[in-house]
Structures are given as C-alpha cells and as structure tokens.
Amino acid sequence: MQNSAVQPPYPIDLVPLLPQFLLRRTAKADFPLRAMERLGLDRPSYFLVFGFGALDPAGERAADIGNRHYRTTNEPLQAQIAAGQAAGLVETRDGRWSLTERGRQVVAEHRRAIDAHFAALAPIDTSDLARLAGLLDQALRSAAVSPEPACRDHTPRGTRYRWQPPSSPLALLDAAIYGLWQVRDDCHVQAWQDAGLDGAALDVMTRVWHREAATADELAGKIPTQRPQDVRAALDRLRAAGSLTAGEPLALSGSGTALRERIEAATDRYFFSPWPTAVAAEARWATDRLAAVNAALA
DSSP: OOOOSSOSSOOGGGTTHHHHHHHHTTTTOSHHHHHHHHHTOOHHHHHHHHHGGGSOTTOBOGGGSSSGGGOSOOHHHHHHHHHHHHTTSEEEETTEEEEOHHHHHHHHHHHHHHHHHHHTOOSSOHHHHHHHHHHHHHHHHHHHTOSOOSOOSSHHHHHHHOOSSOSSHHHHHHHHHHHHHHHHHHHHHHHHHHTTOOHHHHHHHHHHHTTOOSSHHHHHHTOTTSOHHHHHHHHHHHHHTTOBOSSSSOOBOHHHHHHHHHHHHHHHHHHHTTSOHHHHTTHHHHHHHHHHHHHHHO
16 A cells, blocks of 8 residues: 555544535535426436436446446336436437436536535535635545555546536535545445455445344345345355354354454545545544534535
C-alpha cells in the first residue's frame, strides 16, 4: 500500500452520514414526484433512469449497472429498465443500455431542478456549508486518484455525476459526497476481494453479521438481488470456510466475525488513507457540521 497521508484512528463517525445525506438531500424537492407522475414511473424506475446520467455514455450492460458485484440475478433491475424503456427514456444497442435523447432531456430537467432546489436551501450557516463542501471535495479529489484501491468500477461515476461546476455550496457538497460514496464502494469491493470472498458471499455474510435473519429461508427473502439457491450456496461456502456456525439461527463464528471486521477495517484504510492531512485534521468539525446538515434536511 502507498504511504498513507492519514493514519488511524480514522474518522469513521463520518461514514454513516454520507449515505444519510444522499437519502435526504432531495427529500423535500417536489420535482421528482411531479416527474414520476408525468412519466408514469415508480420511484425505483425513475431514479434508475436518472442514475443512467452517471453511467458510461457509450452504454453499459445490465449486468454492470448498479452494485453488480453483489447480484446473482438481474431480474429486479430488468423490470426497472423495462419501465424506462416503455417510457422511451432508455434503449439498448448491441446489448448495452443507455439514455435516449428524451431520456437525456429528462435527466437534464431533473439536474436543473435539483440545482435550483440546492441553491434555495441553507441547512447550516452559509460559510460553514461552503467550508464543509470544500473539505469533502478535497478529500474526494485525493481519494479518486489514489493508486489504491485498484478496483475502480464506481469512482468514474462521481466524475460523470458532476455535470457542471457546482453552482452553490450545497451542490458542491452533493457532488463531493456522491463521489466519495462511489469511492467508498470501490474500497469495500477491494477489501473483500483481498479477503478471498465473492460478492454474493460477502452480502450474505454482512447480513448475518447484522443479524437480519435467523434462517436461510428468511435471509433469502431479504435479498432480492440473489436467487434463493444462490443465498443457500453462499451460506454453504461460508460454513465450509469456518465463517458461520453450524445450523440455525444463522450466526458468524468467531473467525467469521474477525474476518468481517478486518474487511471493514481495510475498507476504512483504503478510503481514508489518501485524504489530505489538512482535511483529516478537520474531520471532527466536518462530522459535526454534516450531522447538522442532515438534521436540517430531514
């Protein structure tokens, strides 16, 4: 690994605030609801179309869209793509999906509306908001070009998401956090690949770690991106490796818990080590201010 600019302990309290922000940032914007009604799309299908704006403009195979590493079936995704196709927003050529001209117009309308929404919001003091956005943008710029992780499936989406220079502090914060979360995804994939796991097994392991289900049948019902037989096969692989206890209720063994914790620690190391030391020095302040932003957006 490269010489780290930032050493442990890492500011891990900041991590859960990043997806929380992404869930809340447009919660009070009415444009998406009006657009969904106009286009006849449900929320998952609409935001899948919007997500195409951050994908490769040349098109991507269905198997590569989203967090592909954890899926063993594309069926739920294909239903959303089919809805976008029926609305004339996405199309396939040579097995690759991309936006139609109308789809690009819809994405552009969404972007402009959300940009205006961000410009009208002041969740915290403007100077604090600008400072917070600038710090996290610096973190993103360093993390995005770091030699590690080698896995970079998601990081380029952060660049494509930034469709124009951010026009407000909240728009810059949005672009920075979206990009950081894409980097974090790549760091996590690299960490579990280093540990010799595949995505299906890692997803199952994580859910058992979080005690989401007590039985194989219950767990299979909670993972629509995997076929039930694939969930059971992943459980078998984990048991054979000694990472699960025998039988049910499902539980990680001591070695399985230690492995999952090492994967999380490696994810943090890949994610935080490239951050500039000046940004890391402000991490406690940034965590406090981002928590305040999220509270105001709720």
